Each structure stands twice: as structure tokens, then as C-alpha cells.
Amino acid sequence: MARTATAPGAPTTKLGTTAAELDDRLVISGWLRRTMNKVYPDHWSFLLGEIALYSFIVLLLSGTYLTLFFDASMREVAYAGSYAPLRGVEMSAAYDSALRLSFDVRGGLFMRQLHHWAALLFVSSIVVHLLRIFFTGAFRRPRETNWTIGVVMLVLALLMGVTGYSLPDDLLSGTGLRIISAILLSIPVVGTWVHFAIFNGPYVGESIIGRFYIAHVLLIPAILLALIALHLIILVKQKHTQFPGPGRTEHNVVGNRLFPTFAAKATGLVFLVFGVSAALGGLVQINPIWLWGPYNPAQVSSASQPDWYIGFLDGSTRLFPAWDMNLPGNYTIPALFWPTVVIAGAMFTVLALYPVIERKLTGDTASHHLLQRPRDVPVRTALGAMALTFYTVLWISGGNDVIALKFDISLNAMTWVGRIGMIVLPPIAYVIAYRICLGLQQHDREVLEHGIETGVIRRLPNGEFIEVHQPLGPVDEHGHGELAYGGAPVPKKMNQIGGARRAIRGFFSPTENPAQVELEQRAEDRGLAAAEGDRELTSSGRPSEGGRPSDGGRPQEPRD
Amino acid sequence: MNTHDTRPGSTGGADTPGPLHGGPDEDYTPEQLAAMSLDELDRLGARYDGVEIMHVEPGPEPGSPLEKRAVRQIGTVFTLAGLCAFASVVIYAGSGWFLPTWQWSVSESGWSAIFTPLVGALFGAAMILVGVGLVLYTKKLLPHETAVQDKHDASAFDRATAGATLVRTAHNSGLARRKLITRSLAFMGGGLGLMLIMPLGGLIKNPNTGDPLGTTPWKQGVRLTRLDGSPIRPGDQEPGSLETVFPAVPGGNRAANAATMLIRLRPEQVAANRPRPGQGNLGYGDYVAYSKICTHAGCPVSLYEQETSRILCPCHQSQFDVTQGAKPVFGPASRPLPQLPITVDASGYFVARSDYLEAVGPTYWNRRRI
Numbered sequence: 003m004a005r006t007a008t009a010p011g012a013p014t015t016k017l018g019t020t021a022a023e024l025d026d027r028l029v030i031s032g033w034l035r036r037t038m039n040k041v042y043p044d045h046w047s048f049l050l051g052e053i054a055l056y057s058f059i060v061l062l063l064s065g066t067y068l069t070l071f072f073d074a075s076m077r078e079v080a081y082a083g084s085y086a087p088l089r090g091v092e093m094s095a096a097y098d099s100a101l102r103l104s105f106d107v108r109g110g111l112f113m114r115q116l117h118h119w120a121a122l123l124f125v126s127s128i129v130v131h132l133l134r135i136f137f138t139g140a141f142r143r144p145r146e147t148n149w150t151i152g153v154v155m156l157v158l159a160l161l162m163g164v165t166g167y168s169l170p171d172d173l174l175s176g177t178g179l180r181i182i183s184a185i186l187l188s189i190p191v192v193g194t195w196v197h198f199a200i201f202n203g204p205y206v207g208e209s210i211i212g213r214f215y216i217a218h219v220l221l222i223p224a225i226l227l228a229l230i231a232l233h234l235i236i237l238v239k240q241k242h243t244q245f246p247g248p249g250r251t252e253h254n255v256v257g258n259r260l261f262p263t264f265a266a267k268a269t270g271l272v273f274l275v276f277g278v279s280a281a282l283g284g285l286v287q288i289n290p291i292w293l294w295g296p297y298n299p300a301q302v303s304s305a306s307q308p309d310w311y312i313g314f315l316d317g318s319t320r321l322f323p324a325w326d327m328n329l330p331g332n333y334t335i336p337a338l339f340w341p342t343v344v345i346a347g348a349m350f351t352v353l354a355l356y357p358v359i360e361r362k363l364t365g366d367t368a369s370h371h372l373l374q375r376p377r378d379v380p381v382r383t384a385l386g387a388m389a390l391t392f393y394t395v396l397w398i399s400g401g402n403d404v405i406a407l408k409f410d411i412s413l414n415a416m417t418w419v420g421r422i423g424m425i426v427l428p429p430i431a432y433v434i435a436y437r438i439c440l441g442l443q444q445h446d447r448e449v450l451e452h453g454i455e456t457g458v459i460r461r462l463p464n465g466e467f468i469e470v471h472q473p474l475g476p477v478d479e480h481g482h483g484e485l486a487y488g489g490a491p492v493p494k495k496m497n498q499i500g501g502a503r504r505a506i507r508g509f510f511s512p513t514e515n516p517a518q519v520e521l522e523q524r525a526e527d528r529g530l531a532a533a534e535g536d537r538e539l540t541s542s543g544r545p546s547e548g549g550r551p552s553d554g555g556r557p558q559e560p561r562d
Numbered sequence: 563m564n565t566h567d568t569r570p571g572s573t574g575g576a577d578t579p580g581p582l583h584g585g586p587d588e589d590y591t592p593e594q595l596a597a598m599s600l601d602e603l604d605r606l607g608a609r610y611d612g613v614e615i616m617h618v619e620p621g622p623e624p625g626s627p628l629e630k631r632a633v634r635q636i637g638t639v640f641t642l643a644g645l646c647a648f649a650s651v652v653i654y655a656g657s658g659w660f661l662p663t664w665q666w667s668v669s670e671s672g673w674s675a676i677f678t679p680l681v682g683a684l685f686g687a688a689m690i691l692v693g694v695g696l697v698l699y700t701k702k703l704l705p706h707e708t709a710v711q712d713k714h715d716a717s718a719f720d721r722a723t724a725g726a727t728l729v730r731t732a733h734n735s736g737l738a739r740r741k742l743i744t745r746s747l748a749f750m751g752g753g754l755g756l757m758l759i760m761p762l763g764g765l766i767k768n769p770n771t772g773d774p775l776g777t778t779p780w781k782q783g784v785r786l787t788r789l790d791g792s793p794i795r796p797g798d799q800e801p802g803s804l805e806t807v808f809p810a811v812p813g814g815n816r817a818a819n820a821a822t823m824l825i826r827l828r829p830e831q832v833a834a835n836r837p838r839p840g841q842g843n844l845g846y847g848d849y850v851a852y853s854k855i856c857t858h859a860g861c862p863v864s865l866y867e868q869e870t871s872r873i874l875c876p877c878h879q880s881q882f883d884v885t886q887g888a889k890p891v892f893g894p895a896s897r898p899l900p901q902l903p904i905t906v907d908a909s910g911y912f913v914a915r916s917d918y919l920e921a922v923g924p925t926y927w928n929r930r931r932i
């Protein structure tokens with residue numbers, strides 16, 4: 003395409019010509035515009051996945067730094083670094099290099115701690131993100147694929163954590179490694195073969211740190227990166243889900259365009275995630291490996307705890323009774339197999355298949371782009387509460403020795419509490435959650451029918467006292483609201499429907515003229531009186547039909 | 563469609579360009595576009611992408627007190643971020659130069675103790691402030707717009723045409739008819755697949771060759787030594803005490819499964835002692851030796867509670883009773899800790915009479931067979 007300087011619309015600034023030069027070569031402006039115009043819904047819970055993504059980036063950066071100094075070898079060396087208490091002690095080169103990272107590399111301790119904190123943040127945000135997806139029904143068709151990818155990424159994240167934690171080869175990580183070895187051995191039939199394939203022989207051998215290292219810095223991160231890319235491509239293709247609300251339908255997305263609002267906020271979040279990990283990495287000590295000492299199979303530090311995300315496995319292992327199964331032919335299925343391989347395997351399998359299970363149970367195969375409020379799907383919410391309770395009992399039992407010590411309870415009692423709790427508490431949680439959902443639903447309907455309690459008490463001519471209710475919309479001849487519930491939050495306080503004026507801005511002294519604000523609000527038709535007049539409650543909410551999408555601060559109206 | 567010349571040997575003949583890539587250039591001449599304002603162009607493009615800008619709340623008015631305040635605030639935040647960043651660099655680079663050295667000594671006090679927290683806190687604060695500044699900027703200074711974008715279902719046209727291209731090729735390939743080819747392809751695929759994962763065979767080792775899981779460095783005549791290598795005689799320990807011992811072979815004190823507990827029972831424990839059937843005489847006098855490797859998941863059992871004669875494993879709280887042949891009495895472990903047969907050699911030091919009579923450590927599938 004030939005351009006001349008005089009062509010209409012031709013760029014005149016230096017930046018403009020550069021951009022035009024670029025576009026001449028790459029033909030990229032159409033794609034760029036589409037990308038920048040893409041609309042993203044605005045809800046805090048949508049940030050959770052982003053936090054996971056950004057902490058992964060922090061992990062990539064800090065982890066790569068660590069590889070510059072870390073030596074993944076189990077060769078025996080005598081420590082000669084600057085941490086005096088361990089000088090001269092025999093240890094593996096891995097532990098030696100992790101100590102050097104902590105004491106002899108300028109800023110190395112900061113990077114190690116930053117890496118560890120970012121790892122905790124990474125797994126935590128994945129889990130909370132997953133809960134958000136679960137309880138709002140965002141995994142329903144067409145997003146089952148992304149749900150499954152998400153579960154796989156969670157498992158990989160746990161594997162990253164386990165392999166990473168094992169690398170420094172200190173006493174604590176060695177204890178973890180020993181348990182991993184026992185879990186592998188416990189697998190029926192092939193267990194010993196699998197163990198020998200992974201450890202290159204019996205426990206502990208000389209290979210495992212090197213193998214975990216390559217898994218930790220190359221294999222699993224590469225798979226994770228590919229899955230993250232796939233996750234995001236599918237997300238962009240399918241577009242985000244959104245909570246129901248005015249103007250929001252199954253066929254649109256209401257929110258901010260990528261550029262500039264979403265991009266600016268997302269960039270801000272990158273810095274926040276990095277900053278929080280860095281501040282924690284500097285200020286809060288984590289995994290002080292020099293205190294644990296080098297690994298020795300004959301030693302253990304008491305009250306040793308794994309990182310939080312492995313705690314549930316530790317708990318299930320503690321609670322499961324000593325039921326070795328002796329099979330004919332002198333074969334054994336060790337008790338350890340059930341609480342580790344089977345329970346964890348079952349948990350993640352059910353999790354991964356949940357969308358399919360729910361589809362089968364409800365027969366709902368339609369596509370959904372609008373989210374559900376947890377209260378509107380009591381069975382799913384109650385199932386989630388049940389699963390969470392089960393998980394929490396296991397998790398707490400993972401630290402039952404610490405609790406027993408702190409509160410002076412007998413350990414055996416704690417174990418029994420856990421054993422009984424893990425069976426009895428989940429159904430109770432199910433019933434309670436189910437009841438709460440129904441109660442909340444009912445309250446929503448009540449407010450829609452009778453209006454919001456205003457707190458104004460009026461005395462009727464016959465002497466009866468009544469509380470005045472503010473209807474949310476048009477009412478029928480009995481004074482009952484005619485609004486149907488649309489899946490969006492129902493306002494329950496007068497302030498939520500503009501009963502109060504907006505606050506005057508300014509922290510120490512007002513930066514606005516109150517009278518001016520008052521006028522502005524009148525002009526904008528805000529406030530209670532205005533809200534009663536023009537409501538678009540009967541339209542579909544589709545922008546083309548004049549519906550008005552919500553913008554945060556405005557009174558929230560149920561859709562349709 | 564432009565018509566390229568396709569005669570053999572032709573370089574293309576008259577090469578006329580097709581329509582421009584992307585947007586609806588036929589509908590808008592460059593002159594029209596040049597005459598539109600930035601806002602109009604922005605909305606035009608958005609609409610073309612299926613995005614409708616529903617509502618715009620403009621940012622604060624230029625020059626208004628609200629704007630000035632916000633600008634001051636955000637400017638301060640960014641400046642502070644820069645300050646923190648520079649300070650972090652100064653501390654990082656200056657330690658050991660014009661600041662005290664950063665390296666830890668044993669004392670863990672003074673500058674070296676606050677070096678990492680300081681660098682980290684300033685580093686983190688700088689990043690957090692940049693984030694806060696960006697968020698404040700979007701919240702306080704940028705216009706807030708609410709946009710709606712249409713979501714489209716799959717196009718039947720795309721589906722039909724793309725499907726046709728695929729199915730047509732499948733027909734043309736004739737794979738459905740040409741059975742020999744499909745069969746040979748399946749055969750080939752199987753072979754290649756196997757061949758590609760074949761090298762993983764290098765990982766496989768037979769766990770049963772030489773019974774590595776069932777043997778430890780202990781054997782007849784090997785002395786029981788402490789971590790520092792010193793041998794032990796009867797009477798070195800008080801009754802009721804426990805000592806971790808290792809086989810006196812090279813590397814014995816680091817061997818994964820060799821760690822053993824040498825326990826001297828108190829008289830009342832001796833009286834109450836009920837060893838496992840058939841293992842009554844593995845001890846020596848009031849001494850017994852049990853494997854330290856937990857039969858549950860292999861942690862070293864470590865806490866010995868004399869009054870109850872119980873040994874506790876810190877990993878999952880299994881408890882073993884030393885007066886009952888180290889039988890598990892609570893927790894997830896299912897097997898007793900194996901007992902090491904011991905005696906005293908000619909010079910009066912403890913030695914093993916043989917290796918353990920069974921595999922030590924966690925249970926596995928064919929443990930009882932070897």
C-alpha cells in the first residue's frame with residue numbers, strides 16, 4: 003500500500019509515522035483495535051485468576067534467579083560457607099548451595115524467601131479462584147474444558163510445590179521426601195517398580211534431587227506454561243462470564259474495555275502481587291533451612307509441617323486407621339495407600355469431573371454465560387460446603403500434634419476427633435448450607451414482594467403500628483411488588499437504592515461544595531425520588547432495547 | 563477476488579491488489595476518516611468490534627480542585643515508589659561499601675540482620691506503590707466508561723464450510739476404503755509410539771534383584787556405634803534410656819534404613835516384657851534394639867516416653883510399645899518395628915547377630931514374600 007505524505011489522515015507526528023511504518027509491515031492495527039476494544043467484566047472475584055497468573059510470573063523470575071546459584075547434586079561436601087554453626091558439617095551439595103544462596107549471595111536470601119512466598123500465594127490464589135468458579139457455576143457449558151485444565155494446573159502446582167520444597171535437601175524436606183518414597187512404595191503391584199524408576203533405586207539414592215530439579219525448573223513449568231496459554235486462549239475465545247444485573251444477558255459482556263481501564267488495573271495488579279511477595283520475602287522469614295540442618299535419615303525435627311497445601315494429605319494419612327490388607331499369596335496393600343494415593347486421587351478426579359457429574363444430575367446441557375449466586379443453587383453450594391468441610395477436617399488434622407500440644411489435649415483424642423469429624427461433619431455442613439441458601443432465597447423474595455424495611459414506624463388510625471416498606475418497583479393493587487427475581491443481588495438497605503446522598507469527597511476537609519453536589523445529583527436524577535420514576539424493569543436489559551448496564555455505584559436493580 | 567495470471571512461467575502478469583485487510587474501507591474514505599474526531603473514531607472502531615459504549619462518566623474536570631487533589635495524590639505515590647526503589651538499590655549496593663557489611667555472622671544482629679528485611683520491604687513497597695498509583699490513576703483520573711460487547715454463537719456458515727473442507731479431504735484420501743493403508747498406519751503408529759517412549763526404559767530397575775528393600779548394612783558381627791563412630795558396651799547406658807546406633811561400616815551412619823534404637827529396659831519393663839512370638843531371645847540382657855525407621859511411612863521414630871514404654875513417631879503419631887515387641891498401639895502404623903538381634907563380641911562391645919529378620923521401613927506389595 004503506497005502512502006504519500008499528503009494522503010488524508012496520514013500521520014504527521016514522529017510516533018504516528020513509526021506506527022504507520024509498523025502497520026505497513028505487520029498489518030496489525032485491526033487485531034490491535036479488536037484486542038483493545040475487548041470488554042472485560044468488572045468484579046473483584048475475577049481478579050483471583052489474575053493473581054495466580056501474576057504470581058506464576060514472579061515464580062518464573064525468582065526461580066530462574068535461584069537456578070544461577072543452586073546446585074542440584076547429592077554429592078557429599080563439607081560446608082565451608084559463612085554460617086558458622088554448620089561449618090565443617092558434611093552435607094549434600096544441594097543443601098550447601100542453598101545455604102550459600104542464603105548467606106553468601108547478596109540478596110539471595112531475599113530471593114529464596116520471595117520465591118517461597120510467591121509459591122504459597124500461587125497455590126492459594128488458584129484454590130480460591132477455583133472456589134469462585136465452582137460456587138458461581140462458571141464451569142458449566144461451554145467452560146468445562148477450562149475447568150478441567152484448571153484442575154490439572156492445580157495438581158501441577160502442588161507437584162511444583164512438593165518438588166521445590168524437596169530441593170534444598172534439609173532435614174525437613176528430607177522427611178517429606180521419605181514420605182513421598184513410602185507413598186510410592188505403597189502402590190499395589192507396581193509400587194516398588196515405580197519407586198525404583200523415580201529414585202533410581204531404593205530410598206534415598208543419589209539421583210532424586212537432580213531429577214526433582216529438572217522436573218521443578220523445566221518439565222512441570224513447561225507444561226504449566228502451555229496449559230496457562232491454552233486456558234487464556236479459551237477464555238478469550240469464550241469471553242468472560244458475568245454476574246446477572248441490569249443490561250447483562252447471556253449474549254453480551256458488560257464491563258470495561260481492555261484498553262485503557264482493564265489494562266491499567268491489571269498492570270497495577272501485577273505490581274501489587276510482585277510487591278506483596280517481595281515485602282513478605284524480605285520481612286517474614288520462611289523456611290530457614292539453616293535451622294533444620296542437613297538431611298539425615300536417622301533424624302527428624304518434631305512438629306514438622308509441610309507447606310499448607312499438602313496439609314490435607316498429611317491429615318488424611320494421620321487419620322486413616324492401620325488397615326494393611328493382606329492378600330492371598332503373601333501380597334499386601336499397605337494402609338498408607340488409601341489415605342494418600344486413593345483419597346487424593348479420588349478428590350482430584352471428582353473435582354475434575356464435577357461439571358460432567360452436575361450435567362448428568364441436572365440434565366442441564368445448555369450454554370451459560372451468566373453466573374449464579376450460590377444461594378440460588380442450594381444443592382451445589384451445599385455439596386461445596388460439604389467438600390470444604392471434609393478438606394478442612396483433614397487439613398486441621400495435619401497439624402493435630404501442634405494443636406494437641408498448644409491446647410494440652412491428648413493426641414489420641416485429637417486423632418479420634420478427626421476420624422469422627424471427617425465422617426460426621428460434612429453431612430452436617432451440607433444440611434446447614436442448604437438451609438442457609440433457602441433462607442437467603444426466601445429473604446430475597448420477601449424484599450421483592452414487600453419492599454425494603456425502611457426503619458420508619460407508622461401508627462395507623464386503628465392504633466396498629468406498622469413498619470413502612472419501600473417497594474422496589476411497581477406494585478399491584480395489594481401493594482405487593484411485581485418484580486420477579488432475576489438472579490442478581492436484591493437491595494436490602496435504603497442506601498443501596500440511593501436512599502442516602504453520595505458523600506462529599508475529601509479526607510480532612512471537603513474538596514467539593516456540598517450545595518454543588520446536591521444540584522448535580524438532582525440534575526442526574528439520582529436519589530430515591532428519581533429512582534422511583536423511570537425504571538427500565540420491563541425491558542430485556544439489552545442495550546439495543548434501551549436497558550442500562552450497571553455501573554457499580556448505582557442502585558442495583560434485578561434484571562428483567 | 564483479484565485475478566492473478568496463472569499461466570506457466572508467468573511472473574503473475576497484472577498484479578492488482580485486493581481490498582485492504584480488515585476494516586470496512588469501502589464505507590469510509592480516508593477523507594471521511596480524517597474528518598472525524600478522536601472520540602468518533604474510537605467509537606466507530608468499537609462499534610465495528612461489536613462494542614457499544616453505554617455510559618461514560620468523565621474524569622474530573624481539568625483544573626478542578628478534585629483533579630488537582632487526585633494529581634497530587636498520584637504524583638506523590640509514584641514519587642514514593644521511586645524513592646523506595648532507589649533506597650532499595652542503595653542499601654543493596656552500598657552494604658559493605660559505605661554501609662556496614664550485609665553478610666550474616668552467627669550473631670544475626672546489627673546491619674546484617676536488617677539487610678534482607680530492608681531490601682525486601684523497600685523493594686516490595688516500591689512495587690506496591692506503583693500498583694496503587696496505577697489503580698488510583700484509573701479510578702480517579704480516567705473517565706469511567708461502561709461498555710457492552712456482544713457475544714456470538716458459532717456461525718453455521720463457518721461450520722458448514724470448514725466441515726466440508728475437512729470431510730471432502732477425508733473422502734478424497736479414500737482412507738475409509740483403502741483398508742490396507744489404515745491398517746498399516748495403525749501398525750506404524752503403534753510402533754513409532756512405542757519406539758518414542760522406549761528410551762524411558764532406562765529408568766526401569768528391578769526392585770527385586772538382590773532384595774535391596776529387605777537388606778540393610780547390618781550383618782553378623784557388625785558393631786553398634788554411635789553417630790560419632792564410638793562402640794557401645796553393656797552398662798554404658800542408664801536403665802530406661804534410648805540411644806540411636808548405626809552399623810560400624812563405611813557410610814553406616816547415613817544409610818537410609820540402618821538407624822536403630824538401642825534401648826535399655828528398666829527392671830519393671832523387663833518384667834512386663836512380652837516379645838513377639840518366636841522373637842523372644844533377640845535382645846541381650848535388659849537391652850533390646852529396634853529399627854528406628856517407622857513402618858508406616860519411614861520417618862525416624864524419635865520420642866521415647868519412658869513411663870508408658872511408648873515410642874512416638876512425629877510424622878503421623880504412630881505409637882509403638884517397646885515392652886510388646888515394639889507393636890503399634892496407636893495411629894496409622896500397622897506393623898511392629900523390626901527387632902535387630904544383638905549380642906556382645908569378644909571385646910565386650912555390642913554387635914549384631916545378623917541383619918533384621920524382615921524388611922524395615924514402610925510396607926510394600928511383596929514385602930512378605932522376600
Ligand code: HEM
Pocket residue numbers: 058061062064065066068069072100103114117118121122124159162163165166167168169170218219220223226288289
Ligand atoms: C510454578 C510454581 C512454582 C512453585 C509452586 C515453586 C515452589 C518452590 C518451593 C516451595 C521451593 C522451596 C523454596 C525454599 O528453599 O524455601 C522452591 C525452590 C526452588 N525453585 Fe521453585 N517453584 C515454582 C517455580 C519455579 C521455577 C519456574 C523455577 C526455575 C525456572 C524454580 C526454581 C527453583 C529453584 C532453583 C529452587 C531451589 C532453591 C532453594 O530452595 O534454595 N521454581 N520452589
Ligand code: FES
Pocket residue numbers: 856857858859860861875876877878879880893894895
Ligand atoms: S511415618 Fe511414622 S507414623 Fe507415619
